[in-house]
Amino acid sequence: MDAFLTPFVEKMNLLLQDGINTKRSGRIINVKVLTLCCCVDTVARAEMQCIVGHNGYNCCSWCLIQGENVNGTVKFPIPDDIPRDRTERHYKKCYTLYAKGNKKSNVEGIKGISPLVNLISFRMVWGFVPDYMHCVLQGVTKRWIRLWMNNVDKQYYIGDPKNIGRIDDRMKRIRPPTLLKRLPFLMKNSKDMRKARELENWLLFYSVPVLSGILPGEILKHWKLLVSAMHLLLQDSVPVDTIHEDELLLIEFVCKTQLIYVKGEMTYNVHQLLHLAESVRKWGPLWSHTAFPFENAIGVLKRVVKGARGIPHQVTRSLELKSSREIMMSSGFCGSEVVDFCESITVRDVNKSYRLAEGTFFGKPSDYFDSVDGLQENQTYTQHRKVIRNDVIYERFVDGDTRRFDNSYVELNNGDFAHLMNILLCKETSECHVIIKILNCHAVEGLRHLRIITGIQPEVACKFSMVKNVAIFIDVLSEQYVASVPSCHYKMNL
Numbered sequence: 001m002d003a004f005l006t007p008f009v010e011k012m013n014l015l016l017q018d019g020i021n022t023k024r025s026g027r028i029i030n031v032k033v034l035t036l037c038c039c040v041d042t043v044a045r046a047e048m049q050c051i052v053g054h055n056g057y058n059c060c061s062w063c064l065i066q067g068e069n070v071n072g073t074v075k076f077p078i079p080d081d082i083p084r085d086r087t088e089r090h091y092k093k094c095y096t097l098y099a100k101g102n103k104k105s106n107v108e109g110i111k112g113i114s115p116l117v118n119l120i121s122f123r124m125v126w127g128f129v130p131d132y133m134h135c136v137l138q139g140v141t142k143r144w145i146r147l148w149m150n151n152v153d154k155q156y157y158i159g160d161p162k163n164i165g166r167i168d169d170r171m172k173r174i175r176p177p178t179l180l181k182r183l184p185f186l187m188k189n190s191k192d193m194r195k196a197r198e199l200e201n202w203l204l205f206y207s208v209p210v211l212s213g214i215l216p217g218e219i220l221k222h223w224k225l226l227v228s229a230m231h232l233l234l235q236d237s238v239p240v241d242t243i244h245e246d247e248l249l250l251i252e253f254v255c256k257t258q259l260i261y262v263k264g265e266m267t268y269n270v271h272q273l274l275h276l277a278e279s280v281r282k283w284g285p286l287w288s289h290t291a292f293p294f295e296n297a298i299g300v301l302k303r304v305v306k307g308a309r310g311i312p313h314q315v316t317r318s319l320e321l322k323s324s325r326e327i328m329m330s331s332g333f334c335g336s337e338v339v340d341f342c343e344s345i346t347v348r349d350v351n352k353s354y355r356l357a358e359g360t361f362f363g364k365p366s367d368y369f370d371s372v373d374g375l376q377e378n379q380t381y382t383q384h385r386k387v388i389r390n391d392v393i394y395e396r397f398v399d400g401d402t403r404r405f406d407n408s409y410v411e412l413n414n415g416d417f418a419h420l421m422n423i424l425l426c427k428e429t430s431e432c433h434v435i436i437k438i439l440n441c442h443a444v445e446g447l448r449h450l451r452i453i454t455g456i457q458p459e460v461a462c463k464f465s466m467v468k469n470v471a472i473f474i475d476v477l478s479e480q481y482v483a484s485v486p487s488c489h490y491k492m493n494l
């Protein structure tokens with residue numbers, strides 16, 4: 001690890017002290033580069049922070065909880081007293097004591113001196129954050145599915161063929177919006193290869209409707225605490241005065257885990273949930289500091305490699321093309337032909353599209369003649385199949401559509417949900433309107449983002465600017481649900 005970190009620290013300190021001179025609007029501007037936040041999984045964090053691994057008794061990066069040996073492995077049951085927080089001063093004291101002690105054993109978990117202590121702008125405790133993707137999705141969410149599916153003698157066991165069949169029947173009926181990227185997985189299929197995004201969609205949107213009536217009520221109520229807290233901490237912005245409320249949900253989830261399940265389930269990932277709210281206080285919503293963009297970038301780099309020869313050159317050429325395209329599209333100096341060509345590199349059916357201020361419209365337009373409340377009678381409209389706005393696809397409802405993705409449910413700025421029936425462009429003003437049917441809903445107990453649909457209102461027109469984002473429709477036969485999607489997270493961490 002030192003071989004990577006030492007030169008990194010030297011370079012970053014230079015970039016902070018000397019900065020980089022860059023010319024902007026005829027002026028030389030000196031840009032300083034600071035290293036503030038590091039988001040990695042638990043294994044990498046232990047090495048970078050020089051703390052014992054997650055099987056060690058003092059492995060927590062943010063507090064001094066003492067682990068306990070439970071059936072041969074270290075777990076983190078709720079302690080009698082609240083453990084002290086790690087601080088910068090305490091961290092320095094520990095590594096000084098470690099150095100004085102001839103480096104024989106760790107001091108409260110600190111087992112070395114990380115090169116990062118010399119990184120000027122960086123803090124060794126809260127410079128690191130718990131990673132939502134590895135901790136909550138690949139960790140807790142995946143573990144809970146295994147818990148319910150594998151423990152035959154427990155009251156929460158739902159892994160028998162009959163229940164798996166019921167769950168999979170419900171999952172097959174779900175047609176998520178394209179923004180969710182992945183289709184729902186089936187329980188009967190491979191259990192350990194699920195992608196973080198598949199697990200996330202299950203956690204936030206599918207698990208509660210799908211398990212309703214299958215998982216015992218008390219167990220589902222406990223699970224909802226995690227679902228609710230995660231959705232709240234992933235909002236576009238999380239007001240500071242509401243974070244404590246979210247923190248209480250996580251504390252309740254962790255404490256009740258020990259009561260409902262067993263001490264053996266109090267893993268380090270479960271313990272880390274107690275630090276997520278503080279991480280949001282310090283660094284903003286969870287989407288702003290997760291491993292998602294880094295893991296996605298690895299996927300992008302892998303995909304551009306087409307042959308075994310000259311891999312660095314293949315990767316560099318592809319990145320150069322991508323960044324040149326982005327610069328040309330955003331510079332404002334290029335004509336519309338150049339911008340259209342740049343778009344055509346990634347958008348396939350650009351020839352049938354119309355780029356306007358409110359988005360890019362797709363499909364051959366046809367005149368719209370119906371009279372609907374909200375439309376101006378003295379204006380004329382064309383109707384369109386699909387519009388893409390800020391990378392989000394909206395499509396009008398098509399009866400009998402059997403495609404696996406459905407982009408026809410939306411959330412409005414006022415918090416209502418609606419079914420998108422048509423997309424119109426006003427010929428006189430080029431303004432976009434949508435024909436919608438507002439959904440009558442009532443809340444699901446314990447969750448703010450998920451609603452049960454109780455009815456549907458007649459068609460009405462409104463401005464497209466009143467639509468906030470696509471939504472997810474979940475039909476489990478006994479009930480129909482609609483859920484809100486955390487917009488920034490799903491758009492930024494594609």
Ligand SMILES: [Zn+2]
Binds near residue numbers: 060061062063065
């Ligand atoms: Zn801790």
